[in-house]
Amino acid sequence: MTASPDTPSVGGPAQVRGPARGTRLRRAAARATPLFLLAPALALLAWLMVFPAADAVRLAFTDWDGFSDPKWIGLDNFKDLLSDDRFTQALTHNLIIIAVLPIWIAVPYSLAWGLHRKIPGWRFFRFAFFLPVVLSPVVIGVYYGMFLDPNGPFNGLLRAIGLGGLAREWTNEPGIALPVVIVIVIWWTLGIGVLIFLSALSNLDGELEDAARVDGASRWQIQRHVIFWQMRPVIQFWAIIIVILSFTSFFPLIYTLTEGGPGFATATVDFYLYQEAFDNGNLGYASAVAVALVVVIGSVSGLAVALLRGRRKAIR
Amino acid sequence: MSTQTVAGRARWAPGSAARIGRRGRRVAVWLIFATLAASTIYPLFFLLSTALRTSEDYRRAPGGLPHELTFDNVQRAFSEMDIGRLALNSLLVVVPAVLLLTVLSCLAAYALVHFEFPLRRTTLAIVAALMALPPAAIVIPIFKAILDVNLLNNRLGLILAYAALQLPFSIFLLASFMRAVPGELLKAAMLDGAGPLRTLWSVVLPLVRPGLLTLMTLNFLFLWNEFLYSLVLLQREPERTMMVGIGQFQGHFDQSLGIVSAGLMMSMIPPLLIFFFFQRDLARGLTTGALK
Known part of the structure; x- marks a missing residue:
């Protein structure tokens, strides 16, 4: 975010008091005012955000158990990372999650569209879709653990409607557990996406749409060329949010729902990072995982944005 | 329209x-x-x-x-899960963190929006960049920073970590509200002899009250539901917070679904109250970033 040039800003108290009243000392003090106002926030950010971000990179080159001093071991962690099956597996799971990005965008977009078009009961739906957003991942994880239990309500429902053959151990079957986790996360974050798309849709320029209609554009053409085109920045924003979410927000859910299992089938990179660091005490190695994670997030977000931008050019 | x-x-x-x-x-x-x-x-x-x-x-x-x-399960949630203690522990971390965040982000956003000084834009850009830094990626160095000052397993450590993690977003959100306050008002107040803090307190803050409410609600919600940092920075039982307590209880006692559900219901009371009464503020806070 950058301040727009027309931001109203007072020239600072120095200007306001005027040279007649203030001594040089007072003026200097007044000029320092923003510094004093910012100091506490900047100090905290420097100590617990900026310095750690740099330290993460340093720690990635060390062997550290959390008690003794970190020991410098050069590139060893990164070499291990390349031949680490578990890391590869976790990363693969994350990439599978990223592959469903289009669904993760399309579902909230379509829902927001329905709400925007005032589907009967839209106020209630808007309220309902947003509900999971305020719930903790622990609540979600534990709830779905019970709901999807082999003897839980979901299998009960399937049996009741004659689909008992589909009933299974949803969170404990390789090949099914990961898709289940992905569906839960999409469900959980749906509300934010709907909210963002809905407020963007209501800010759209209605005249463009009307003009297109007058020009005889079909509904699909309007959707694609007029609305989607205007929505593009918001869709990009949501795509970046999801990329970050998909790499860093699965941990609490997986911790309470599947603990990475069955086997390692639902472990994601952030879960593996936690496990290596705080269960196995390999904090240096886990830092290398963190560095790899940030690099992957950066490239994937860049790619997602580039793809969305490319699509805009195609439309033109 | x-x-x-x-x-x-x-x-x-x-x-x-x-x-x-x-x-x-x-x-x-x-x-x-x-x-x-x-x-x-x-x-x-x-x-x-x-x-x-x-x-x-x-x-x-x-x-x-x-x-x-x-009401057997509810009673047992209090006696076996110690849900009252867990709730208190969460409040003892989340409330101070929210207050600290409010004060720090008010001062910082005020300086960044209403004062001109060298590197102002650079500072804004750094704050925005930090907002994109995923908390899970820096949990280890933050753990180390807290460990280095002997604040591991101390509520103050988690409070400070929470404040740091939510600060970029809070500054960003408040700045977007403060930008709507006309600069002339501040000039007038300062001409009347009010100092910068006095101006902030009696001119700016009353005008951004909805923004403050949005900010506090969102921060409370995020931090109340937060799991990873609480798990890592408060590892001993006496300080354990609600989400971690419930998450670990359910892992150990599979048979007591009723107790876990009772605990979950109680952990959901603050988020649900916020949801029902401040839904509009939440929505505004969450969409501010998207529509700029």
């Missing part, structure tokens, strides 16, 4: 759909919406009902209504 346009968009009006095929599709779409809504409402019903029934009753029909109500 004129009301005409809105009325023109109301394609759901009955009668406008003459063709049956279209109506069928519309019903199908509506059913999808309804199913989804049911899936978001049902957890509340399910957890409440499981919390208020015996485990035998639960096994008989897990998804249905309780035969008879019992």
Whole structure:
């Protein structure tokens, strides 16, 4: 975010008091005012955000158990990372999650569209879709653990409607557990996406749409060329949010729902990072995982944005 | 936008759909919406009902209504899970963190929006960049920074970490509200002899009160639900917070679904209150970033 040039800003108290009243000392003090106002926030950010971000990179080159001093071991962690099956597996799971990005965008977009078009009961739906957003991942994880239990309500429902053959151990079957986790996360974050798309849709320029209609554009053409085109920045924003979410927000859910299992089938990179660091005490190695994670997030977000931008050019 | 346009968009009006095929599709779409809504409402019903029934009753029909109500699980959540203590522990971390965040972000946003100084834009850019830094990626160095000052397993450590993690977002959000305060008002106040802090307190803050409320609500919600940092920075039982306490309890005692549900229901009280009473503020806070 950058301040727009027309931001109203007072020239600072120095200007306001005027040279007649203030001594040089007072003026200097007044000029320092923003510094004093910012100091506490900047100090905290420097100590617990900026310095750690740099330290993460340093720690990635060390062997550290959390008690003794970190020991410098050069590139060893990164070499291990390349031949680490578990890391590869976790990363693969994350990439599978990223592959469903289009669904993760399309579902909230379509829902927001329905709400925007005032589907009967839209106020209630808007309220309902947003509900999971305020719930903790622990609540979600534990709830779905019970709901999807082999003897839980979901299998009960399937049996009741004659689909008992589909009933299974949803969170404990390789090949099914990961898709289940992905569906839960999409469900959980749906509300934010709907909210963002809905407020963007209501800010759209209605005249463009009307003009297109007058020009005889079909509904699909309007959707694609007029609305989607205007929505593009918001869709990009949501795509970046999801990329970050998909790499860093699965941990609490997986911790309470599947603990990475069955086997390692639902472990994601952030879960593996936690496990290596705080269960196995390999904090240096886990830092290398963190560095790899940030690099992957950066490239994937860049790619997602580039793809969305490319699509805009195609439309033109 | 004129009301005409809105009325023109109301394609759901009955009668406008003459063709049956279209109506069928519309019903199908509506059913999808309804199913989804049911899936978001049902957890509340399910957890409440499981919390208020015996485990035998639960096994008989897990998804249905309780035969008879019992408060046994709620009582046991207090005695066995120590849910009261967990709630207090969460509040002892989250409330100070929210207050600290409010003070720090007010001062910082005020300086960044209403004062001109060297590197102002650079500072804004750094704050924005930090907002994109995923908390999970820096949990280890933050753990180390807190460990280095001997604040591990000390509530103050988690409070400071929470404040740092939420600070970029808080500054960003408040700045977007403060930008709406006209600079002339501040000039006038300062001409009347009010110092910068006095101006902030009696001119700016009253005007951004909705923004402050949004900020505090969102921060409370995020931090109340936060799991990873709480798990890592408060590892001993006496300080353990609500989400971690429940998460670990359910891992150890599989048989007590009722107790876990009772605990979950209680952990959901603050978020649900916020949801019901401050939904508009939440929505505004969450969409501010997207629409800039």
